[in-house]
Amino acid sequence: MVLDAIHDWPVKDDVSSMEYPIFSLSKNPDTRIRTYSRGGKSIRVIPSAYGAATVFDKDILIYCISQLIRAADAGITVSRRVRVDVYPFLVGTRRSTGGAAYERVVDMCRRLKGTTIETNVKTNEKEQLEGFGLIEDYRVTSWTKNQKGALELELTISDWLYRAAMDFDILTLHPDYFGLGQALERRLYELARKHCGDKAWWEISLPLLLEKTGSSQRPSRFKQEIKEIVARDSLPDYRLFLDETARPNKLVVMTRDNAKLICEANKAGKLLWVSAFLQKTLKNVA
Incomplete structure (x- = not known):
């Protein structure tokens, strides 16, 4: 599906990634393997050479989940595969729209794709040990003039996150979160x-x-x-x-x-x- 360019969108986030420390807080490439375990639930974060996905990289997942839920509420058929127009994403998440911002979006996708999550935390009451990337794949469909930044891209979010979104295992965030x-x-x-x-x-x-x-x-x-x-x-x-x-x-x-x-x-x-x-x-x- 295509995510429309909208401005006053309800910001949604999945409960599991809010509860567990999946995303790195580091400003520098974080290549540590991190494990968090409590109450029988465990999360293991295994980054790629690009470093673990950061809490700021998560913005594109929040954006996709929010728009998927909005579309589903409107009766539109949705799937894990989405196409994102980058400029509205940058505006909607209060990011710079300068040239380098479009290059940073590609780096975000690299970290999200490369970060493996291994967990037994359930979404939609389904519990099993799973290992997956935060996004399954991505493809830049329209490049900036210098061929380094993405104007438009397609990505497939993980089934784990998609299950959470479609079964409303989510919470609404204040838009000022992005500030x-x-x-x-x-x-x-x-x-x-x-x-x-x-x-x-x-x-x-x-x-x-x-x-x-x-x-x-x-x-x-x-x-x-x-x-x-x-x-x-x-x-x-x-x-x-x-x-x-x-x-x-x-x-x-x-x-x-x-x-x-x-x-x-x-x-x-x-x-x-x-x-x-x-x-x-x-x-x-x-």
């Missing part, structure tokens, strides 16, 4: 959306958060970066707080819907606890 410029910020938003969701708050220890983000940083550097992200307060939908009174330290994620937050905190008998975090926000603004 988050740091990989860890994006990963924190994914985890917040997955675990906090429609709840008022969610807590996680920093050691477990380090695992779930897939970060390769030392714990001390990871904590410092978390502090910087908390101070910037740039995530859509959620506020982040670092609870250094807890042992081990915790990241606390709270909805930006203050009315809901106060209501739920009052019901849970945690109004003072929530208020203490909100007062920190007011002090920082002042």
